[in-house]
Amino acid sequence: MNKKLIFIAVSFLWIAVAVGLIISKQHIIRTGKTILLETVPVDPRDFLRGDYVILRYKISTIDLQQIQSEKSYYGQGEKVYVKLEPKERFWEAIAVKTKKPVSDNGVYIKAKAKYCYNKKLELNYGIESYFVPEGEGKDIEKNMRGNKSSVEVEILVDTSGNALIKKVFAQ
């Protein structure tokens, strides 16, 4: 095979993958609705991407006895949609569904079940890591000590339920 052609094809592939990844995230930024969430975090390091803050949200744990849910148990790795509604300052979970209803115009965020125990559902939304410049994670961490975290996170949620962190406020 012509080596020049291989070079050109690989270059295009790499650019396409990079641009595709960027576009998929930009789509959320362009079309997403801004939402404010409450957190609880810690500060580790990713081997590829440096320091980051693990964010845990109030909506990361859902009490299936208190919130309207289609099922009483969700298996590990199961995909769910959580309906969010604003309550005072923050948005909170009000329902858990296995599919996003087409007719409902409300805000649904996509999540993956981590585990479900005693009717308490632990969820991952794909917005649990926030990358920060080296060493700065500690400053944010300071604001998270004690019983209540003062860190607030603004996220964007698009119509398909994909979410992205927009801003982290450490007061």
Added chain:
Amino acid sequence: MMYLGIISSLLWWAVIIFVIVKLASGSRKKHYSWLQRELPLWEEKNIVNKEQGDAVLSLYKLKRVTARKKMDMVKVLTLIGVIFVGLGVIFFVGSNWQRIPSHIRTIMLLAITITTLYEGYFFSYEKEGFVNLGKSLLLLASLFWGGTIALIGQIYNIPTSENWYIMLLWAFPIVPIAILFKNDYVHILASVLFVIWNFLYGSDNNIANYYYPSIVFLLMLPTAKNLILSRRINIIGLLSASLYCCFNKYEWLALLISAGLLVGYLAQKEERAYLYAACLSFIFWDITYFTVRQLQPNLYFLLPLGFMLYLTYRDNIEKNLVFCLAGLMIGINLALSSVSQIVNYPFNGLQFTIFQLLLGLSIYSVGIASRNREYLFPVIYKIIGYLVTFICVYLLAFKALLGEWGGAANNVYLFGSLILAGIIALLVVDERRSGNFNNKSSLIELAALVVALVGSIILLVSPRTVLLNTITMNSVLVVFALSSIFLGVELKKPPIFTLGIVLFALFIITRYIDVTWALKEKSLFFIVGGLVILFLGTFLEKQRRKIIERMKPE
């Protein structure tokens, strides 16, 4: 006390295993590889001609080795430089330096990556005489590509729980470079990235990853036919994926990987790692099968095991017999464990250990039969059989263990043991009838075997007579040590003789600790123990040297 006895003798165990392994192959192999290295030199100096060289090699069943290519210093330095720069960029991304806006950083890094890719292509194919530089630059471009993807992931805060996704986006797009540009460095990098991806995928999604073996079997291994390192990384990756199945109950995935590895071996016989990995992988499959359905003994396991044993004999692969025997022992035990659960018999440590002892003796007996009939691998059977038997006898010689391990009987293991004892007896009788125990050395061997067999039967039929059983097993241990010593002298084989001495010393030390550890005066225990070891050690070593000296041909 008893645990201390076991722990204190672990060191001795290491010595025994070392001696046994050495006995089988170690030192001989060293001489062989020396011969393989030296022979070309003798031919070069006209001491022997090529035909004579070939004759010497065929005498020892050795292959001619070609001299290894000398490492090209420039090539190594370029490679190290490339890896440093590549890692530097990834760490730079990790530092999340924010003085340049993120989109400009991304464009810059992507531009550098594509430029490096172009340079790699240019020096490899357009400009003559810089092939190695071109190859290294292609590796650098692949590392930069990883940096680019990590940077985008960082900018958009893709969570670490989705690192598998980042790894896949790094690995897949560099595969065309590895395959179409035939770049071994990138092939190795992609193989390693796929291994990491498999584990991240498994832990983040908690589902069996069928994509990984598919990619490796269909893409990476067929293109790594001449790349030994990359091929082995992929084989190890598959084996680790199969092991991972044991903990996650992915029985079909383990079976798929095992079958694939077996096909790999049939397609490329010169790569024995395929067969070793297939054998181990089938064992992992059997374990997974047991964890998934404990009440169904896995009789299907006999099929691949039998086939693997057939291949081991057909292709004369000594090492694989070790894996096959391990598979056989694990398979039998898992099956018996399943049957025990079905008929509701509890676990009984004593009967379990006696069963292993008899398994070891059976394997040893097969070794004797193989030697007498001049079949393959008698030594391997004997070493494995000896090791297993000895470990069991050693454990059963602890009075405290014998007392603790009693409890409710497990008739499944009891019947299993009786069947094994019957098989051993039949084998021995058959050998005796064929007149194969006609010299002194084989009679010593036979005596030790019969003593061990009788000892285990005593324990089987009377499990509650702890004192009698302790005496029986200690006697078997002493018989083992003495028979090794006599056998070593008789066959004039110093390693076997040394093994006997080591076993004897081990026996004395263990029993000393066993008996005296309960004493309140610990200082006395150490002082007397130390002195005994010193004197005994010196005495035994002196005697050993004297006798070994006598064994040497005049």
